[in-house]
Amino acid sequence: MITQVWQWLTSASSWEGSAGIGHRLLQHLEYSAITVLIASALAIPLGLWIGHTGRGRWMVTAANSLRAVPSLGLLFAVALWLGPKLHGNSAYVVPSIVVLVVLAIPPLLAGAYAGVAGVDPAARDAAHGMGMTEGQVLLQVEVPCALPLMLSGVRSATLQVIATATIASAVSLGGLGRFLIDGLALGEYNVMAGGAIVVALLALGVDTVLAALQAAVVSPGLSGGTSRFRGRRTRTDRGQPTASENEPGVVGVVAKG
Amino acid sequence: MIRFDRVVKKFDGGSVAVDNLSFEAQRGEITVLVGPSGCGKTTSLRMINRMIDPTSGQILLDEQPVGQIAPAQLRRGIGYVIQHAGLFPHRTVLDNVATVPRLAGWSKAKARTRAHEVLELVGLPGDYAVRYPSQLSGGQQQRVGVARALAADPSVMLMDEPFSAVDPIVREQLQDEFLRLQRELGKTIVFVTHDIDEAIKLGDKVAVLEVGGRLAQLAEPAYLLAHPINDFVSDFIGRDRGYRALAFQDAPDFPLRPEPTVELGTTPAQARLATSDGWLLVVTDGRPQGWIEPQRITVPIESAMLHRGGTVARNHGPLRAALDAALSAPSRRGVVVDDDGRLLGTVRADEVLRAIDAAERPAIDPADIAPAESP
Numbered sequence: 001m002i003t004q005v006w007q008w009l010t011s012a013s014s015w016e017g018s019a020g021i022g023h024r025l026l027q028h029l030e031y032s033a034i035t036v037l038i039a040s041a042l043a044i045p046l047g048l049w050i051g052h053t054g055r056g057r058w059m060v061t062a063a064n065s066l067r068a069v070p071s072l073g074l075l076f077a078v079a080l081w082l083g084p085k086l087h088g089n090s091a092y093v094v095p096s097i098v099v100l101v102v103l104a105i106p107p108l109l110a111g112a113y114a115g116v117a118g119v120d121p122a123a124r125d126a127a128h129g130m131g132m133t134e135g136q137v138l139l140q141v142e143v144p145c146a147l148p149l150m151l152s153g154v155r156s157a158t159l160q161v162i163a164t165a166t167i168a169s170a171v172s173l174g175g176l177g178r179f180l181i182d183g184l185a186l187g188e189y190n191v192m193a194g195g196a197i198v199v200a201l202l203a204l205g206v207d208t209v210l211a212a213l214q215a216a217v218v219s220p221g222l223s224g225g226t227s228r229f230r231g232r233r234t235r236t237d238r239g240q241p242t243a244s245e246n247e248p249g250v251v252g253v254v255a256k257g
Numbered sequence: 258m259i260r261f262d263r264v265v266k267k268f269d270g271g272s273v274a275v276d277n278l279s280f281e282a283q284r285g286e287i288t289v290l291v292g293p294s295g296c297g298k299t300t301s302l303r304m305i306n307r308m309i310d311p312t313s314g315q316i317l318l319d320e321q322p323v324g325q326i327a328p329a330q331l332r333r334g335i336g337y338v339i340q341h342a343g344l345f346p347h348r349t350v351l352d353n354v355a356t357v358p359r360l361a362g363w364s365k366a367k368a369r370t371r372a373h374e375v376l377e378l379v380g381l382p383g384d385y386a387v388r389y390p391s392q393l394s395g396g397q398q399q400r401v402g403v404a405r406a407l408a409a410d411p412s413v414m415l416m417d418e419p420f421s422a423v424d425p426i427v428r429e430q431l432q433d434e435f436l437r438l439q440r441e442l443g444k445t446i447v448f449v450t451h452d453i454d455e456a457i458k459l460g461d462k463v464a465v466l467e468v469g470g471r472l473a474q475l476a477e478p479a480y481l482l483a484h485p486i487n488d489f490v491s492d493f494i495g496r497d498r499g500y501r502a503l504a505f506q507d508a509p510d511f512p513l514r515p516e517p518t519v520e521l522g523t524t525p526a527q528a529r530l531a532t533s534d535g536w537l538l539v540v541t542d543g544r545p546q547g548w549i550e551p552q553r554i555t556v557p558i559e560s561a562m563l564h565r566g567g568t569v570a571r572n573h574g575p576l577r578a579a580l581d582a583a584l585s586a587p588s589r590r591g592v593v594v595d596d597d598g599r600l601l602g603t604v605r606a607d608e609v610l611r612a613i614d615a616a617e618r619p620a621i622d623p624a625d626i627a628p629a630e631s632p
Contacts (some may be wrong), residue, residue: 126345
């Protein structure tokens, strides 16, 4: 079995042509990229806005509950609903992309929201206090500080899309899923296994690239590689007793008025 | 100058944070707003740069109502320092400090040159510039916070408990350096703290606020200590008011007595010859190092053997330091030094007390004698 899989993966003929691994791989990447781009364009600005204003947090919760929707069921539902209204390729491409976008939105939205919401309130206060406009606070402070969580969201959305795009082949979408669906239909299990391996390698490869990208764009001040005093910036010291507090006859003087 | 004119702030839900507050913060002075939790001091501060807008009344900055200036523009002209520094974790120390000049439209090069200058000013030279905030201690972060506020050279600075999140020793260092800096720069500063000792140490004027946002008393620290206007203020200032007020009265010419001294390395025999008293002062280069008991030593005097309990008072410095020097010296002879730290002689507690007795206290303002609940 392993030998057959290996033979299939390494024979030139399985890489060539419009049904070859090379073409399917590019197709798969293309659909995944389009999906993540569309989902990012929708979810990241929305997540930033929710995080910045603190309004509409219910949307993050609602999006998270979308994760519970079974992808295959949704795929057939959307394909049956949209398919007849579309022509040619788009009859199966559009429903597939729609479902994958729905799947990619929760991690993207949660990452962008949590990144901005988690910005040190003191940094945000200082940014306003030194005369930054709302837009400057967002772009110069909140977004750079949110990048680690935001990009984690992108990575997990991308992985999920690459993995799930395979099932879209069930509604005739191209891509690496074809090897799994067709392999199953024709009883070519070496093709199925080989296709699965290629999907897994693709996911790993893309994630490695994204990880490198993340390391390149996130400030070293945030990634923690530089921290010698991490944990020293305590937020609890407001409650520490002061000299005057220890004196009887002095009214409580701890918190800020 | 910053003037509060009958400023009221009510929050949603009807709670009154600031109640009819009127006072002036003079140009070039440090005005400290101090009071317990809920006295509206931070709210008052944040109304100056429009982080909060008042419900009624107005605040004037050099006679111009701040409500007429766009918030971002107003804030770029006002330095702002907060409790946890609020540094931007993704920017280096240098770029943190260069932020406000960059916002004001300076070129990157010019802003960075300026940032280097102010970092030097707050005692963080050279290699600190390229570090990130997470690589700094709390005290260093606060210095960067002050540097960042100073970078665009604003004439007004707002400081909201800037030193309260660091440990007491670092806090005292930062306070001393802050005062030194202010002597050079002469900014108009409004400073919020809950710590009355900090208020008295740093303020040219101290405004004591009561819960509910009413001004209880605004006065110079020495006056506040001498004549608190009501029970609230006297309770808030706390004990030892008479003693603490001595910090604001300079000592006269004491009849200083010569004090026999020896240097480090003196043998026990030489030390016993130097004095008939039980305690002997050890100096290096004329500067007092500590006390030693010549009868009890068996080897030449080393630094580690010295009794370090005695404090040292500067000649013509505050009476509090002189009294403390006399009380803390194991010999009961308070060590008095010149401005370079060289020994001038010693003074006894009873002599300091006589000087205290003769010293003038701040005269009471007739307006403060009439009993009034709120001024």
